[in-house]
Amino acid sequence: MQDSGIDPERFAIEWVSSAEAPRFAEVVTKFTEKMKSLGPNQRQKHAAAANS
Numbered sequence: 001m002q003d004s005g006i007d008p009e010r011f012a013i014e015w016v017s018s019a020e021a022p023r024f025a026e027v028v029t030k031f032t033e034k035m036k037s038l039g040p041n042q043r044q045k046h047a048a049a050a051n052s
Helices: 021-038 043-052
Strands: none
Touching: none
């Protein structure tokens, strides 16, 4: 992933059963909070600057 310019912190795999709705909500909320704390995707920022 790093070779593609993707920060490994922006990727996650979690196995959640369809019977685990509260756990699904927890996993998604936790990942969303992590993305917010990391800020904008640096790869997108560099691509936007290159296209300007």
